[in-house]
Amino acid sequence: MPRLRQAALVAAALLLVALVGAPLLGLALATSPADLRDGLSQPLVYQALRLSLLTTAISLAVTVLLGTPLAWLAATRHTRWVRAAEVVVQLPAVIPPAVAGIALLLAFGRHGLLGGALARAGLAVPFSTAAVVLAEVFVSCTFYVQAATAAFRQVDRAHAQVARTLRATPWQAFAQVTLPLALPGILAGAAMAWSRALGEFGATLLFAGNLPGRTQTLPLAMYAALESDVRAAQALALVLVAIACITLFAARRFARSASWR
Amino acid sequence: MALTLDLRGLTGGVPLDVQLTLGDAPVALIGPSGAGKTTILLAILGLLRPVQGRIALGEQVLFDAAAGVDLPPELRRLGYVPQHNGLFPHLDVRDNVAFGLGCGPRPLGKAERRARAVAVLEQLSLAHLADRKPRDVSGGEAQRIALARAVATEPLALLLDEPLMALDAVTRREVRGWLQKVLSELRIPALIVTHELADAKALAPSVAVLEAGRVTQHGTVAELGRQPASAFVEAWVDSQAPRG
Structure with a gap:
């Protein structure tokens, strides 16, 4: 009976939407405007917000700067090494963040793979703001690289070739033709990566700690607030959800902003 | 030659x-x-x-x-028109034709190359399409524009x-x-x-x-x-x- 099948489909879909939507709605309803105002006026909130914006801005810059060349290579060269590099960068998406935290600690800790050399140079990464940035890059770069790779792959190679015959150097062809054509996908990837970095919790807690003003980002501040002031935690959670919604909306807009399609 | x-x-x-x-x-x-x-x-x-x-x-x-x-x-x-015209979808017709004039050993400034592009389009009776994006022109027009773009650099x-x-x-x-x-x-x-x-x-x-x-x-x-x-x-x- 097609009617019944249709109903079952809709019911299943609605159930999932409710499963995701209900907790978010609950959070919004449980927080009155007064709670929100009180919660946000805690000094810890402002400090965490500032640190989160600073570290995610840096980590996004690092991700874009280092991720774009990798995405370009992955989209245009099909060697074993490029594929291996692609897989390595995909790993953080499937590794639990806490595992990432331990791995980072073991790599950059005093007795770690790289930490020893860094310590001798007077650089102690763990439990510093730099560690926050590193953790954010670690967990978020996958999203950017994957989106940028897909965006570059989508651009017809013929366009860059024609540009070359129109006297463009390889760099001009890239900057004026390939990059603008890939840009909507790249921006969408950047938005998703930024959002993931902003929400980063597990790896940061283990690798950078929870030090107000130095390593306490928004999610960590929320975690700390749970023990003292639930309203502040709620307010922070709401702020994070709001930012996430805006980012998701922006990413979807970017993806559709290819006005020529 | x-x-x-x-x-x-x-x-x-x-x-x-x-x-x-x-x-x-x-x-x-x-x-x-x-x-x-x-x-x-x-x-x-x-x-x-x-x-x-x-x-x-x-x-x-x-x-x-x-x-x-x-x-x-x-x-x-050399001037080249690939299969399916290869027009740049993100640029309007004028900027497609102007593209090559902004490259090369003596690149023209933006205003100058646009003016030149329009002149080329006029010569080929395509000037009325200058403001359109490639997706908004017909297949025949796109082919002509692609040729205009190729000849604009005087290959x-x-x-x-x-x-x-x-x-x-x-x-x-x-x-x-x-x-x-x-x-x-x-x-x-x-x-x-x-x-x-x-x-x-x-x-x-x-x-x-x-x-x-x-x-x-x-x-x-x-x-x-x-x-x-x-x-x-x-x-x-x-x-x-x-x-x-």
């Missing part, structure tokens, strides 16, 4: 063996799919590197495997890959007539890949036949019809000859 080609060796998966000289009259390049027609164009353009051979445009050597000469595409001064030779493909019969005839006129005014070497006898006849006095990377015959359509060098040529002339 003449474009002389001597292309040999496995190039882009095709074993090329092509010796061909183009004068100021266009040459139509025909051949079965996979014979290497597009490969030859890409090799001439410098987008694919032949194993052996030499490409020269007048006195200027573009490629010479033995002498180690291999000019990059941007220095070859010394033209390479057109199926310039009339994917057009309906009426548009095809229209664009063919227009192209014929433009080519006769340009008077530069031109290599035109095509499948259609009618296009070859209208656009070029001679036809080169490419089969499996080799030029098996080069002559007028009448010569090809009188003495076809291969079964393909015979079938090609035959299949498209008027019946009755």
Whole structure:
């Protein structure tokens, strides 16, 4: 009976939407405007917000700067090494963040793979703001690289070739033709990566700690607030959800902003 | 000015063996799919590197495997229209045509190259399309704009890959007539890949036949019809000859 099948489909879909939507709605309803105002006026909130914006801005810059060349290579060269590099960068998406935290600690800790050399140079990464940035890059770069790779792959190679015959150097062809054509996908990837970095919790807690003003980002501040002031935690959670919604909306807009399609 | 080609060796998966000289009259390049027609164009353009051979445009050597000469595409001064026109979808028609004028050794400023682009479009009766995006022009218009973009940089030779493909019969005839006129005014070497006898006849006095990377015959359509060098040529002339 097609009617019944249709109903079952809709019911299943609605159930999932409710499963995701209900907790978010609950959070919004449980927080009155007064709670929100009180919660946000805690000094810890402002400090965490500032640190989160600073570290995610840096980590996004690092991700874009280092991720774009990798995405370009992955989209245009099909060697074993490029594929291996692609897989390595995909790993953080499937590794639990806490595992990432331990791995980072073991790599950059005093007795770690790289930490020893860094310590001798007077650089102690763990439990510093730099560690926050590193953790954010670690967990978020996958999203950017994957989106940028897909965006570059989508651009017809013929366009860059024609540009070359129109006297463009390889760099001009890239900057004026390939990059603008890939840009909507790249921006969408950047938005998703930024959002993931902003929400980063597990790896940061283990690798950078929870030090107000130095390593306490928004999610960590929320975690700390749970023990003292639930309203502040709620307010922070709401702020994070709001930012996430805006980012998701922006990413979807970017993806559709290819006005020529 | 003449474009002389001597292309040999496995190039882009095709074993090329092509010796061909183009004068100021266009040459139509025909051949079965996979014979290497597009490969030859890409090799001439410098987008694919032949194993052996030499490409020269007048006195200027573009490629010479033995002498180690291999000019990059941007220095070859060749105009190219790829299959499906290859217009840049993110730029309007004016900026598509202006693109090449902003590159090269003496790039023009934005205002100047736009003015020049409009002048080129006017010359080719396309100025009314200047503000449109490629997705908003018809297939026939897109083909003409692609040619306008290629000639705007004043190339010394033209390479057109199926310039009339994917057009309906009426548009095809229209664009063919227009192209014929433009080519006769340009008077530069031109290599035109095509499948259609009618296009070859209208656009070029001679036809080169490419089969499996080799030029098996080069002559007028009448010569090809009188003495076809291969079964393909015979079938090609035959299949498209008027019946009755």
